[in-house]
Structures are given as C-alpha cells and as structure tokens.
Amino acid sequence: MTTLALLLALAYVGVLLLMSRRAARGLPREARLPMQWGFDGRPTWRAPRDVALTLTPVLATLTLIPTALASLLGPLEGSDARLYFGVLIVMGLAWVGVHALHLWLVGRGRRAEGV
Template identity: 35%
Template sequence: MIVLSLAVIFAVILAGLSIWANARFRHHERLPMQWSLTGAVNWTAPRALALSLVPALATGMLAFIAVLALNVRPRAGQENMVLPVTIMIGATFIAVHLFHFRLIDKTIKRNGG
C-alpha cells in the first residue's frame, strides 16, 4: 500500500511541475523535445504534449510497479528493496523532468525567445 501511495505522490509532483512549467513557457506554442549532440533542436512538440510526456510515462510505470508490489512476492532477500527502488525510480523521473525544463529554457534563451 505504501508503494501505491508513493506512486500517487510522485505522479502529483510531476503533474504540478508540468503545470508550473506550462505557466513559465506560456509564450511558446511549441517546445523542444529532442536535441542533437551539437545542441540543435531536432524536433518540437506542442507545449501541452511536451510537458505531459514525462508525467504520463512516469504514471504508467509507477502504476505498473505498484500493481506488481501489491500482487507479486519479491524474491527471497529482496523484500526490503521494493520501497527504496520505487523512491529511486520516482526521483529519477522528477530529475529527468527538471532536466528537460532546463534544456528547454537554455534553448529558448539561446534563440532569443
């Protein structure tokens, strides 16, 4: 049950970050989604899609982890790893989301926007 609660908390945090970023980037209809190694933008997406992709992926993965935690017994000796791994996965999604915002901001500033 704790894993399910954590999954919901991480999903809410990611959604809140997207709402915050939506207000921050409100003047831009499309946002960068992929960069080449030289830093050039390869493709963009509408702002709503760009800001909701990571939360949607994270919610799906965390829901899957929560279902597994509720229905499948861990292997012997791994019982105490479910909670820390769930926290690590959720924190990684938050870090990736914030890194995406940083890259978007850097690209916008570089292009004079």
C-alpha cells in the same frame, strides 16, 4: 504495503504534474518545445507545449503505478520489501530528474533564443 507503494508512486506523479504546470505558466500556449537534441545541441524535433509537458508525467504513470501494484503479486517482507521500495524510490527520483533536466533545457533554449 501496496497502499504505501501506490501513495509513493502517486506522489511522484503529482510532483511531475506540478513541475509541468509551473513550467506551462511561463510559456505561450502556442509554443512548440524541444523534445530531443542533436549532437550539435540544436533541437531535432519539437512538440506542442501541452504534449511536451504531459509526456513525462504520463510515461512515469505508466511505469510507476504498475510497479507499485506489483506488490499485490505476493507478500513482501524484510529485505524484499526494502529492495522493492528502494527500486520504486529510485524510479521516481529518476523520472523527476529527467523531467527537471528537460524543463531546464527547454528554458535554456528559450533564453538563448531571446524568447
């Protein structure tokens, strides 16, 4: 059970890393990417490209891996196992969705700037 959970968590982290790698190909190394936007839609702060693209995969790793390893605390059977994997799946999908939104917003901003 733990192995399956860990593989699932690692798969999500892998997807996030691939998303970041793909986004990095279209961005200059010296680019500073928006990390937060104000109510007016303008970025309030920016981070260097590599930091901006690795932050979400790192945070996801820090939440998904411990959650996957939590199955070591006790046996999971029946509805407990379904609930546990359901939570892990929802967490992983949320991380992928948040990262996709961030990358989309970065791309939209760069297109609007004409870069």
